[in-house]
Amino acid sequence: MRSVSDASHMSPDVTTAGFLPPFEVRVICGPLAVRRALDMVFDRLTPLALDVEEKSTVELVLAEALNNIVEHAYPPPDTTGPIQVSIRHCKDGLHVRLRDRGRAMPDDKRQSGKPDPCEIDLADLPEGGFGWFLIQDLSRDVEYARIDGQNHLSLRIAVAFRQ
Amino acid sequence: MRDFSMELQIKSEAGVCIVSVCETRIDAASALDFKEAVRQGTQDAPAEVVMDLTQVSFIDSSGLGAIVATMKHLAPDRRLILAGLTPPVEKVFRLTRMDSVFRIHLTLEEALRAQCE
Numbered sequence A: 001m002r003s004v005s006d007a008s009h010m011s012p013d014v015t016t017a018g019f020l021p022p023f024e025v026r027v028i029c030g031p032l033a034v035r036r037a038l039d040m041v042f043d044r045l046t047p048l049a050l051d052v053e054e055k056s057t058v059e060l061v062l063a064e065a066l067n068n069i070v071e072h073a074y075p076p077p078d079t080t081g082p083i084q085v086s087i088r089h090c091k092d093g094l095h096v097r098l099r100d101r102g103r104a105m106p107d108d109k110r111q112s113g114k115p116d117p118c119e120i121d122l123a124d125l126p127e128g129g130f131g132w133f134l135i136q137d138l139s140r141d142v143e144y145a146r147i148d149g150q151n152h153l154s155l156r157i158a159v160a161f162r163q
Numbered sequence B: 001m002r003d004f005s006m007e008l009q010i011k012s013e014a015g016v017c018i019v020s021v022c023e024t025r026i027d028a029a030s031a032l033d034f035k036e037a038v039r040q041g042t043q044d045a046p047a048e049v050v051m052d053l054t055q056v057s058f059i060d061s062s063g064l065g066a067i068v069a070t071m072k073h074l075a076p077d078r079r080l081i082l083a084g085l086t087p088p089v090e091k092v093f094r095l096t097r098m099d100s101v102f103r104i105h106l107t108l109e110e111a112l113r114a115q116c117e
Helices: A004-008 A033-048 A052-073 A131-138 B031-041 B061-074 B087-095 B108-116
Strands: A023-028 A082-090 A093-100 A140-147 A150-157 B008-013 B016-021 B048-052 B079-083 B103-105
Touching: A023 A033, A033 A052, A033 A082, A052 A082, A052 A093, A052 A131, A052 A150, A052 B061, A052 B087, A131 B087, B008 B031, B016 B031, B016 B108, B031 B061, B048 B061, B048 B108, B061 B079, B061 B087, B079 B108, B103 B108
Parallel strands: B016 B048, B048 B079, B079 B103
Antiparallel strands: A023 A082, A082 A093, A093 A150, A140 A150, B008 B016
């Protein structure tokens, strides 16, 4: 049952009919932080009963965004730091915001062209760099900002639509 | 000797090496172990290596990168063939267009049948 206090946190454009209350999960960066954060998020998303296709889209986008934080925001030797994932369920999907206190993301880290491996020799096939491409391909309204020493990445995943 | 957290079953059948990945995820946390475990397990492999991904329900771009690295490592003498991609895994290959680079079979049985023909 959804309590009244849960509903009071929702933004005005969200009705209580069939919507998940907004929630946030927090992890400390580390080798298994991404898996732990995903477990916690999907635990909270259970009431949405996402199908396999939707779940794999959400999991991939979140995993890539979290991997980027682990890899680029908290590189060695400062590999620990907080990561917050906030999710708001709206009519047009899941609005996700990721925040961390690590290093700012350089612009060139967010560049991604469409992969075209057919044109490349086997020996030159890329073994990485697909993360941003997948995030941008599978989500909408992707925005990055550096605010008060924090990285803010917001995006929308178009699943679990409601009337 | 390092104790790899990545569990693989490796056997050779009729001149084909079959690598079954006994994990549900190949992600950033396990990609390095995966690469190293496959590398060690296929040292004496014949020319055809079939990787059965039936049990893998999630890969991210690091996992994909590890599979690409494995294919490059095995080449040019040995060829990596993939089988049993679950829908979430197939999606990553399709979106990055890596499905055009690998030989991919629906099931391990189909992959083995194709090698016999």
